[in-house]
Amino acid sequence: MTDSSITNDRAVFLVDDDVAVRRGVAALLSAAEYETTTFKSGEEFLSALPDLELANAVMLVDVCMPGIQGLELQEQLNKDGVDLPVIVMTAHGDIPMAVRAMQNGAIDFLQKPFTVDEVTTALERALSVSPRRQSPLKDASPELRSHHQSLTPRENDVFREIVGGNTNKEIARILAISPRTVEVHRQKIMSKMEAENLAELVRMAVTLNIGE
Amino acid sequence: MDKDERRSLGDRFVDEILDTVETPIALLDGDGSILRFNHACETLTDYNENDVVGKKVWDFLIIDDEIEAVRQVFSKTQTENVPTHFTNYWKTKGGKHRLIQWSNKTVRMPKSSTVGVLATGVDITHLKSVEHSLKESQEYWRSTINASPISIITINDSGLILTFSKAAEETFGYSEKELVGQNINVLMPEPHHTRHDDYIRHYLETGEKRIIGKARRVKAKRRDGSTFPAMLHVSEFSDGIRIFVGFIEDLSEKEEIEQRLDETNFQLRHADRVGSMGEIATSIAHELNQPLTAAASLIGAVSIRLKKGECPECSQSIPLLNDAVSEIRRASEIIQQMREFVRKQKTAKSLYDINKVVEDAGALAIIGADADGIEVKWEMTPEAGEVELDRIQIQQVVTNLIRNAIDAMQGAPNRVLKISTARDNEYITVSISDTGPGLENAVKNKLFEPFVSSKENGMGVGLSISKSIIDAHQGEIIATNQKSGGCVFTFKLPAGANDRLVNHE
Numbered sequence: 174m175t176d177s178s179i180t181n182d183r184a185v186f187l188v189d190d191d192v193a194v195r196r197g198v199a200a201l202l203s204a205a206e207y208e209t210t211t212f213k214s215g216e217e218f219l220s221a222l223p224d225l226e227l228a229n230a231v232m233l234v235d236v237c238m239p240g241i242q243g244l245e246l247q248e249q250l251n252k253d254g255v256d257l258p259v260i261v262m263t264a265h266g267d268i269p270m271a272v273r274a275m276q277n278g279a280i281d282f283l284q285k286p287f288t289v290d291e292v293t294t295a296l297e298r299a300l301s302v303s304p305r306r307q308s309p310l311k312d313a314s315p316e317l318r319s320h321h322q323s324l325t326p327r328e329n330d331v332f333r334e335i336v337g338g339n340t341n342k343e344i345a346r347i348l349a350i351s352p353r354t355v356e357v358h359r360q361k362i363m364s365k366m367e368a369e370n371l372a373e374l375v376r377m378a379v380t381l382n383i384g385e
Numbered sequence: 386m387d388k389d390e391r392r393s394l395g396d397r398f399v400d401e402i403l404d405t406v407e408t409p410i411a412l413l414d415g416d417g418s419i420l421r422f423n424h425a426c427e428t429l430t431d432y433n434e435n436d437v438v439g440k441k442v443w444d445f446l447i448i449d450d451e452i453e454a455v456r457q458v459f460s461k462t463q464t465e466n467v468p469t470h471f472t473n474y475w476k477t478k479g480g481k482h483r484l485i486q487w488s489n490k491t492v493r494m495p496k497s498s499t500v501g502v503l504a505t506g507v508d509i510t511h512l513k514s515v516e517h518s519l520k521e522s523q524e525y526w527r528s529t530i531n532a533s534p535i536s537i538i539t540i541n542d543s544g545l546i547l548t549f550s551k552a553a554e555e556t557f558g559y560s561e562k563e564l565v566g567q568n569i570n571v572l573m574p575e576p577h578h579t580r581h582d583d584y585i586r587h588y589l590e591t592g593e594k595r596i597i598g599k600a601r602r603v604k605a606k607r608r609d610g611s612t613f614p615a616m617l618h619v620s621e622f623s624d625g626i627r628i629f630v631g632f633i634e635d636l637s638e639k640e641e642i643e644q645r646l647d648e649t650n651f652q653l654r655h656a657d658r659v660g661s662m663g664e665i666a667t668s669i670a671h672e673l674n675q676p677l678t679a680a681a682s683l684i685g686a687v688s689i690r691l692k693k694g695e696c697p698e699c700s701q702s703i704p705l706l707n708d709a710v711s712e713i714r715r716a717s718e719i720i721q722q723m724r725e726f727v728r729k730q731k732t733a734k735s736l737y738d739i740n741k742v743v744e745d746a747g748a749l750a751i752i753g754a755d756a757d758g759i760e761v762k763w764e765m766t767p768e769a770g771e772v773e774l775d776r777i778q779i780q781q782v783v784t785n786l787i788r789n790a791i792d793a794m795q796g797a798p799n800r801v802l803k804i805s806t807a808r809d810n811e812y813i814t815v816s817i818s819d820t821g822p823g824l825e826n827a828v829k830n831k832l833f834e835p836f837v838s839s840k841e842n843g844m845g846v847g848l849s850i851s852k853s854i855i856d857a858h859q860g861e862i863i864a865t866n867q868k869s870g871g872c873v874f875t876f877k878l879p880a881g882a883n884d885r886l887v888n889h890e
Binding site: 205 | 671675677679682683686687710713714721
């Protein structure tokens with residue numbers, strides 16, 4: 174978290190159907206000095222959209238809601254040409270959903286419940302690509318590509334399965350190797366790819382078109 | 386009385402005897418022509434002696450097929466000068482055939498100085514037909530016994546086998562030939578093998594019926610030594626000697642089917658429970674994750690604010706709050722794992738014949754449908770073929786859909802349950818349709834969500850479990866109302882889903 178960069182004109186649109194989540198996350202965000210507006214559904218957000226100031230703003234949206242779901246809301250914004258970076262919130266372990274969201278153009282994903290660091294890092298990254306959101310995910314950097322090329326074929330298999338949302342145990346079964354070996358591969362992959370966490374690894378996978 | 390008088394008296398006496406006895410007697414001349422034809426012969430054939438004297442027997446009395454044989458016997462009797470026995474038919478004046486057993490004896494003919502034949506017969510026509518019908522009736526019973534799918538074995542009061550039916554031969558692996566005369570105990574495992582003779586003795590001495598007249602489950606032994614469960618029923622009858630009849634039904638196939646049904650039922654119930662648990666876990670995971678997220682965020686908010694403060698108490702509290710968030714996160718992960726446990730369970734997937742899978746589950750699910758007045762129509766496409774699936778899970782879906790369909794038709798005037806399979810290039814399709822009231826629009830949208838039920842006692846997890854299962858098979862499940870009324874649930878499975886490493890997209 175970079176305290177020095179915090180200014181007061183950063184806005185977060187929080188869309189979640191759960192009142193306690195809206196209240197809790199809003200408390201966190203305002204403590205972290207983001208101007209936060211909450212919406213209880215995708216429909217409510219869409220109807221308020223014409224009056225919203227989108228510059229320096231990020232939408233933080235739950236993927237699993239009644240009515241318009243997070244992914245649909247995101248697609249709707251894409252279709253309408255609304256230029257707003259999107260971060261989706263998923264349940265822990267729902268990597269396939271996160272991958273789909275990011276393929277749809279989401280900047281990032283957060284697994285609920287999240288820590289202060291996780292949410293602020295994600296928001297800062299999203300805001301850095303705003304306002305003219307030219308998704309940094311569209312093109313993989315030569316550096317990322319060379320990292321990826323340094324993976325062995327087996328590591329690449331494991332990488333694919335991780336991004337597919339499988340646990341070590343499941344990957345072990347699918348690839349017919351031991352869970353310990355999977356864990357070794359996983360750590361090798363993280364270090365070769367220079368990914369700090371799973372979310373970053375998934376982001377890289379989407380950039381590299383892995384998991385299509 | 387002189388010699389001639391005595392002679393003519395003797396002739397008359399012979400005539401008298403010949404015409405009194407009921408035995409057909411004929412005297413034939415050396416060339417086979419009739420000299421005497423007694424009253425019994427007349428009665429037998431309806432010919433008068435006067436009409437036939439001088440005629441050769443084979444010219445009118447013998448049936449065509451036997452003429453040659455009769456002539457041979459006649460000449461044999463003459464030439465070898467020995468009595469012969471021969472059985473042949475005589476043709477009556479009216480054309481009827483009588484079977485006569487003849488004793489032939491040679492007679493020297495003083496007039497023609499040739500050798501004639503005296504034939505004495507017994508009419509055995511009637512005897513023969515009784516014998517024949519007895520034989521026929523025996524054959525009839527034998528065929529009946531052999532046609533029985535139940536093994537039928539008779540034994541005498543020493544326990545020795547008298548007859549052994551076709552079904553018994555097939556069931557036990559012995560032929561009747563090798564077992565007749567053997568002790569019945571070769572068909573029994575111990576301890577009955579050793580004790581059976583005592584069982585019979587006990588019954589003969591005391592008259593106490595331990596097994597006769599009662600059906601009893603027993604173990605029977607085949608020729609190869611293997612045993613099988615059987616239902617045994619013993620009856621007794623007397624045919625001069627006491628005879629015991631054993632009726633033995635091989636239960637092994639029946640029990641195997643019952644056992645398989647039991648197993649399928651058990652597995653389905655188990656899967657049902659695990660599935661419900663998983664579905665509840667999924668819902669709980671989502672519902673519980675929300676307050677956990679709220680709590681973690683609130684703690685996050687507090688720790689940010691504390692960080693801005695300058696008090697030493699504050700900075701000491703921050704790590705504690707971070708720990709609290711970690712614990713909340715751990716709680717969330719535990720719940721998620723519960724959910725993943727079922728959602729991700731890619732258990733025993735292998736290639737199965739979809740028709741067989743559907744039929745097996747269907748057979749269980751429709752139990753009792755008859756009683757509800759429901760007509761079940763199976764429309765299985767034989768070409769539907771094989772598909773890679775988890776049998777238990779797919780059967781759970783089929784069972785669930787069929788039970789729903791049956792429930793939906795309670796009180797409907799027309800009750801037809803249709804179960805069908807189909808296949809095109811991409812998908813194998815299974816459809817279950819009913820003629821109930823159909824789906825209300827309000828329910829239709831939430832049909833596959835957990836805890837949504839239109840049933841009074843429903844938990845509302847059945848269809849959501851079905852959906853998770855079909856999703857896990859990269860398939861699709863949809864519900865539509867039919868124009869003709871009622872609704873149809875259809876699920877599709879990728880026909881070529883043989884690749885386990887299918888992507889999630």
